[in-house]
Amino acid sequence: MEALSERKQRILECVISGYISTAEPVGSRTVARTKGIGLSSATIRNEMADLEEMGYLLQPHTSAGRIPSEKGYRYYVDYLMEAADVSEEDRRMISEALKVEKMREVEQVILSAARVLSAITNQTTLIMGPQFQRSAFRQMRILPLDHKRGLVVLITDTGFIKNKVIDLPQSLSPAELHQVVNYLNQKLYGLPIDQVTTSLINELKRDLFRRLEILEQAFLLLEESLKEEEHVRVYLNGTTNILNQPEFKNVEKIRRLFALFEQEEALFQILEDSTDSEEVVVRIGSENTHEDIQECTLITACYKINRKTLGTMGVLGPTRMDYDRVIPLVRCLVDHLNRILSN
Amino acid sequence: MEALSERKQRILECVISGYISTAEPVGSRTVARTKGIGLSSATIRNEMADLEEMGYLLQPHTSAGRIPSEKGYRYYVDYLMEAADVSEEDRRMISEALKVEKMREVEQVILSAARVLSAITNQTTLIMGPQFQRSAFRQMRILPLDHKRGLVVLITDTGFIKNKVIDLPQSLSPAELHQVVNYLNQKLYGLPIDQVTTSLINELKRDLFRRLEILEQAFLLLEESLKEEEHVRVYLNGTTNILNQPEFKNVEKIRRLFALFEQEEALFQILEDSTDSEEVVVRIGSENTHEDIQECTLITACYKINRKTLGTMGVLGPTRMDYDRVIPLVRCLVDHLNRILSN
DNA sequence: GTTAGCACTCTCGCCCTTAGAGTGCTAATC
DNA sequence: GATTAGCACTCTAAGGGCGAGAGTGCTAAC
Numbered sequence A, B: 001m002e003a004l005s006e007r008k009q010r011i012l013e014c015v016i017s018g019y020i021s022t023a024e025p026v027g028s029r030t031v032a033r034t035k036g037i038g039l040s041s042a043t044i045r046n047e048m049a050d051l052e053e054m055g056y057l058l059q060p061h062t063s064a065g066r067i068p069s070e071k072g073y074r075y076y077v078d079y080l081m082e083a084a085d086v087s088e089e090d091r092r093m094i095s096e097a098l099k100v101e102k103m104r105e106v107e108q109v110i111l112s113a114a115r116v117l118s119a120i121t122n123q124t125t126l127i128m129g130p131q132f133q134r135s136a137f138r139q140m141r142i143l144p145l146d147h148k149r150g151l152v153v154l155i156t157d158t159g160f161i162k163n164k165v166i167d168l169p170q171s172l173s174p175a176e177l178h179q180v181v182n183y184l185n186q187k188l189y190g191l192p193i194d195q196v197t198t199s200l201i202n203e204l205k206r207d208l209f210r211r212l213e214i215l216e217q218a219f220l221l222l223e224e225s226l227k228e229e230e231h232v233r234v235y236l237n238g239t240t241n242i243l244n245q246p247e248f249k250n251v252e253k254i255r256r257l258f259a260l261f262e263q264e265e266a267l268f269q270i271l272e273d274s275t276d277s278e279e280v281v282v283r284i285g286s287e288n289t290h291e292d293i294q295e296c297t298l299i300t301a302c303y304k305i306n307r308k309t310l311g312t313m314g315v316l317g318p319t320r321m322d323y324d325r326v327i328p329l330v331r332c333l334v335d336h337l338n339r340i341l342s343n
Numbered sequence C: 001g002t003t004a005g006c007a008c009t010c011t012c013g014c015c016c017t018t019a020g021a022g023t024g025c026t027a028a029t030c
Numbered sequence D: 001g002a003t004t005a006g007c008a009c010t011c012t013a014a015g016g017g018c019g020a021g022a023g024t025g026c027t028a029a030c
Helices: A006-022 A028-033 A041-054 A070-080 A088-097 A106-121 A174-188 A198-211 A216-227 A239-244 A251-261 A264-272 A323-341 B006-022 B028-033 B041-054 B070-080 B088-097 B106-121 B174-188 B198-211 B216-227 B239-244 B251-262 B264-272 B323-341
Strands: A124-128 A137-144 A149-156 A161-167 A234-237 A281-284 A296-305 A308-318 B124-128 B137-144 B149-156 B161-167 B234-237 B281-284 B296-305 B308-318
Touching: A006 A028, A006 A041, A006 A070, A028 A041, A070 A281, A070 A323, A088 A106, A088 A323, A106 A124, A106 A234, A106 A296, A106 A308, A106 A323, A124 A239, A124 A264, A137 A174, A137 B137, A149 B149, A161 B161, A174 A198, A234 A264, A239 A251, A239 A308, A239 B251, A251 A264, A251 B239, A251 B251, A264 A308, A296 A323, A308 A323, B006 B028, B006 B041, B006 B070, B028 B041, B070 B281, B070 B323, B088 B106, B088 B323, B106 B124, B106 B234, B106 B296, B106 B308, B106 B323, B124 B239, B124 B264, B137 B174, B174 B198, B234 B264, B239 B251, B239 B308, B251 B264, B264 B308, B296 B323, B308 B323
Parallel strands: none
Antiparallel strands: A124 A234, A124 A308, A137 A149, A149 A161, A281 A296, A296 A308, B124 B234, B124 B308, B137 B149, B149 B161, B281 B296, B296 B308
16 A cells, blocks of 8 residues: 555545545535645646546546545555544443343344444444353253153353253153263363264263263263354344445345345354454455445454353444444444453 | 125126126126126116115226125125135145155145135135144153253144243252243143143242252242243235235335234234134125225135144135135135144 | 227436536646 | 646536337227
């Protein structure tokens, strides 16, 4: 990224923030009138022509003003923008939404966080539910439902509770079942879920066979309940907010975007892209790999429990996004969320 | 509803089915050319003028053809329409989607049903998850998670599994906890969930106090886990299908409809309206109470386990809906679903 | 009762025009 | 040499006029 003269920077910033707030191309007169510039519109015109040539600005048509290019936005986010403070009001809404009482389950806190983020940014938010595989095994129980079916309950250190109905092998007595479960609990305690692989299970199985006369089938329980499609939920909030943006007046665009919103797996991939970053990640336009959001900006951050990443949340809007405000908001929310989850 | 002459009925049917398939106003020439009519366009014009006066047809403007009014659609659905057979192909897709293996949990079957319905009708489907309150208590367990928290698992006769993390009263020993749980299981077995009221709980509490020295707090467990906001999930499928309809070219209309789609509670109310009907219910336009779907038709049916209604599913589309095909499809799907759930 | 014929109405798409905004270039100015 | 005033030029968006096309309602004939 070439260095821009002080003056070009000021003009670029002026065009971008103008465009962000009005959604209209910004002309040289408008920039010239901005206080702190002190140059005539003719000078501005020359500078703007330069900035266009350098790729920071675009002209929708000859007699329109300029709008930022993706490169322009990127420069703005990296060098020019001065992050606004999170307002007292927003801060209050966030801590209100994340009030701890009655929120024992991680999922609920996450949902509430996404809702408030969408409300205060007026954008669409995506949030990935806690990822099961990233947790550690805590305990497993089997509750018999009737003579042939049982409920497996699996609990992780991150408070994730997973249950599944399974067929119980007829030949297994309750006492034997109990023994198997105890053995597994003891062996697996604290192990990261993604390390509970089929090969580990096989190993345990061999070990157990030696010490305990138990049926092959008994082991299918654990395997079956873990192997389960690891389908992480993605929650959406404020999807209609994006329809208020002038960028989305076109029904075909809307159709494409909302079709994406229906594909949980694709949304997961989109969020997954920025997992494991420590900071807030901003993806502008074509920096997004998924083609249906190449005209959007996605601002994401990961939430954690005790330094361990659980999932990702993001704000989706047009590239003409209020970066000054949204980036600090996402940072503030995630910090707050991590503090709450980690105690 | 007045009686219509045989001829008027034929003309009305012709206009309606024409409009349903083309989304264009139908003119007298088009009707006259339809085989089986055998009248000149002039005669048709007279009859159509009558039908308009009687309220069955509308004219968008003087020189356009006619389109059906809500009254027209209603007459069509009640008297004229001849339900198409469900095609072999559709039947196959339905039974494919509802294949029983690996679908032990009701929720999964329901979801799969909604998905296939949306796919074969090319419309949006709404489906209410099984209603917890309509099930009967089967058993309750408490799993200690650590020294101060436990997991309550509640299982109903309809296979509904509900769990919730609660604080365990410190003063309660594991043995005592076990006793309480056993007592409750025994007393509540088979009781409809909506009869497990606070007053019943209080009664049990008094009874138990007499026989067992146990702390007040112990009872909060059950109460807390039942009193929980009874929030039934509504699942949506194929929401973008509705955007293919020419009726939804207007962004404001789309915004309104999708805003509704985000309000689970409102969707629940909409479906709840037709719960407990034995047959397929068709609500045309303003017959819907919710104002955001007054330009739509909603076709619903209830699904059941062993004759007990669990929830409602529906197809939502413009009033210009392919009634001939969708109504039999909904009926077929629900029948199939009920058979599967009931074994 | 039915139909052919015809004048009439309304929409839709097209073209043209005009107003307005903003540019780029040139020549004058600091 | 940098800045600015001035001006011709370009492009869009909005509005009006016009003709084609579709479909009607009415009348008079069958």
